[in-house]
Amino acid sequence: MTGLEWVRESGLLTTPIGLTNTFSVGVVRDAIAARAADEEAWSLPVVGETWDGFLNDIRGQHIRAEHVEAAFEAAAGGAVTEGSVGGGTGMICHGFKAGIGTASRLVAGYVVGVLVQANYGRRERFRVDGVPVGKLIGERIPEPREGDEAGSIIGIVATDAPLLPHQCDRLAQRAGLGVGRMGGTGAHTSGDIFLSFATGNRGLGVERGEVALRMLSDLEISPLYDAVIESTEEAILNAMLAAETMTGREGNTVHALEPDLLLEALGATRS
Secondary structure, three states: OOOHHHHHHHOOOOOOEEEEEHHHHHHHHHHHHHHHHHOOOOOOOEEEEEOOOOOOOHHHOOOOHHHHHHHHHHHOOOOOOOEOOHHHOOOEEOOEEOOEEEEEEEEOOEEEEEEEEEEOOOHHHOOEOOEOHHHHHHHHOOOOOOOOOOOEEEEEEEEOOOOOHHHHHHHHHHHHHHHHHHOOOOOOOOOEEEEEEEOOOOOOOOOOOOOOOOOOOHHHOHHHHHHHHHHHHHHHHHHHHHOOOEEOHHHOEEOOOOHHHHHHHHHHOOO
């Protein structure tokens, strides 16, 4: 994920966040930087990636600057499209077609939202609410490859609570707990990266003078941790449920998670 050193150094997120595939980080970063240059603003763009080479001709370098511009235009309405869209188009999660997912919680008057680009995990480890649904569904939905755990997940946590940078770091760490509850292990080659930002403090980029900051008490943050964990779980599941079966490079096919089979698997342990 580009731009993280500036985020760590300054405590500020100064650009939009781009998500794409592994080989397109450069073009997405450059397109975001060009937008900032047009506004005469300094920019060190934050761009994350996950690998989609099973479905996508990733070495073909098909992502271009106009696709980044189209993504900005699509995002202007505020709603997030889930599933096989944008950077999530070629992604696979727990052996099912996946992509972009999002979920949120309202906690003590603050909103906590999570957006994931989900592309990780083995079928046999997939769990929902603690139920081993991956094992219960099994091969009734064909797996695209032999049970490996190649891939990654990017998680972005956002809140309007007044938090300081070290508190945002703590929120970001909890996204990994949500991934773990779904069955992720952070396996070798799985680049699991989580970034959190808060909008509760504004106007921090002043050049001189003191800056007034607001901070939620550390003792009151635990409910936000709960919200991050739950929202991460739900966002991953939404990414799979919103995606559709896709055939891509060399005829490779990844099947969608069928809601009826998921409900059957959940019900099997509770009947």
